[in-house]
């Protein structure tokens with residue numbers, strides 16, 4: 001079990017952006033101080049990748065880890081990572097603040113989580129964060145839907161892969177150096193649409209297994225800052241987990257001074 005604090009929202013703010021360099025301020029968002037980007041505002045760099053820093057050229061596509069499960073290293077630019085970190089910091093503050101999720105048998109998760117769109121707690125989605133403060137969770141902004149669609153196009157190298165993909169929830173997880181996530185299935189969703197996962201900050205070991213058991217066969221890969229991982233199709237309900245984070249491996253230029261941030265967007269298939 002990790003220490004309950006510090007929370008992600010209290011972690012170091014991004015380094016000052018040098019004049020003329022692409023950063024959240026340059027993306028056209030109004031802000032009054034560090035991290036003050038409204039999570040609901042469209043994020044220019046995320047919506048328009050051409051406007052973002054594309055200096056980290058990388059080949060298109062990724063590596064298939066299992067059928068329907070694709071790892072795309074370095075998909076997000078540093079500027080995009082900074083925008084996402086700023087947005088996540090805003091959500092981590094509320095309306096339902098980030099917290100260690102309580103488990104039904106009395107434990108708490110070492111990972112800290114905040115949700116948007118729908119609130120997840122073991123093992124159901126609700127609109128209000130009943131296990132936190134009862135607040136309705138923040139709305140799911142359309143710019144994340146668009147980001148999810150672009151992620152599917154990239155991962156599956158198919159221009160139509162994002163058509164009709166409308167995620168309506170995201171779990172935003174923060175890992176300190178000790179946090180882990182046990183092998184589990186994402187199965188509270190009533191939809192077989194893919195899960196889109198974005199990682200920022202410290203590198204982790206991500207274990208991607210099979211749909212039958214929590215155990216082998218599985219593949220361990222490293223998810224680094226900016227990496228995209230998509231699991232859909234025959235891998236949508238595969239067990240997966242995070243057995244280890246590698247502290248100190250992230251670049252503070254991502255906007256995260258330490259720790260690891262992971263965002264998984266999903267389609268709940270729920271109404272209301």
Ligand SMILES: O=C(O)CCC(=O)C(=O)O
Nearest residue numbers: 171173186206242262264
């Ligand atoms: O942190 C990760 O890479 C995975 C997160 C995850 O599996 C989840 O939130 O269900």
Ligand SMILES: [Fe+2]
Nearest residue numbers: 184185186240
């Ligand atoms: Fe998961």
